[in-house]
Amino acid sequence: MASKFLGKSYKTFLNNFVSLTIFLFLWEILSITISSPFFPNPLDVWEAFLILLLKGDVEGISLTTHIVASVSRVLLGFGLAVVTGIPLGLVMGLKRVAYGSVRSILEPLRFIPPIAWIPLAIILLTGCARYMLIIWLGAFFPILLNTMAGVQTVNPTLIDVAKVFGADKKTIVVKTVFSNALPEVFAGMRIGLGVGWMCIVAAEMIGGEMAGLGWLILKYGELLNVSGMIVGMVLIGIIGLLMNETFLRVEKRVFRWRREVTL
């Protein structure tokens, strides 16, 4: 079993390595064909990365500062989305009337893209609150909707089990409804974190602080330093991937009771 699994993951790794190599090769060919100073090849980007890593950006701000700034902003906005989305999702999942009553507000609201909020955020908010609003807008709805959906999947018999043992309302909600919803809540958090992370560039457009990966991209864009820009983009992609993978791993561990293995 173990060796088979190892073999499989090794094969996946190899396949990905091959496709990545082909991708870089095609990129190289494209850059030779286009041959423009604004279309860097992979090596240019690698070089820009090393410069950013070793010397910092044009203003001397280190890459770590940019990364830490972006990640902490996203975590703040995401945290806010968690503490608002989960309780609200729980209430609205349990009380369909509550959801029905605010549907006309909630449903249109979630189709307004975070970017559309930027002017309003600039007028009404300052500093950190601006970042948090934009990221919260991205992360909140997946968490809310998944929690709501998860709450409704509870098997009514399990609630009867709790009732028959004399459980009060609070115990029923915590020990059956919420426990049952937890995998979906987690999935909502994972998706929310991803969407929140994708809002980072939009948020940093208006944050007004000199650090952050989104800010770095915008700054290098203005300087027409395409290689540096791409470094920022790739880093956003890689960090997003790492966050998602970490979450998936935690999910697999916490919810191992879900794994479909029978005796």
Added chain:
Amino acid sequence: MKYKVEVEKVSKFFVNPNGERLQVLDNISFKVYDGEFLCFVGPSGCGKTTLLRIIAGLEKPSSGRVRVEGETPNPKKIRIGFVFQEEALFPWRNVWDNIKFGLEVRGNYNPKIVEDVVRLVGLENFKSYYPHQLSGGMRKRVAIARALAVNPSIILMDEPFGDLDAQTRWIMHKELYSIHEKLKKTTILVTHNVEEAVYLADRVLVLTRRPAKVKKEIFIGLERPRNKLSSQFIRFREEIIGFLREEVPEI
């Protein structure tokens, strides 16, 4: 107290989504002695489950009254062990944590009690298994252990072995018999399996079609453990099937 459960003239109506009144139980009365094993048999859909739910206090009768230990059934006051027909284990809890659930809810979790019931149902080696890793028979054992863990004053079982294969069901009958011999808990079991009823019960109540009334009361005066192939056993079985056939001619 001689009677553990008293059911007096209980009727139950439901209103279905079309606004029609549906009568499920019709003026049912019976008493259950302390330590008795009582079985209900009746045509499917006759309202057996509703009757159990009323005794458990999960539902209220439309008229009539129910007394468990002399009081109106209330799971918060009376310890009830209920084994549901459907799959009712918490999939996110392993065997041990499922069994301790009732104790946890009541705030008197004690590992020794859990250990005892785990041994009683023979799951010592599966304590950390999750429900999806267990066979159907083992899952039923967990459900029975969970019901027993709270030291219930009555045990209610709603077609507990309906979804098991014949062989496993046979084994479960034997195990339930020996558990009852050991603990002598007042038990009400609802089934449509006549053999199960004759094997386990002190007394069988045959219900009519919906709305359910008590059609017949049969005392199973056979010595235990019972032999499912003995002529007396078969005579009881045939007698009950005869009553059922009057309700459902297709049998």
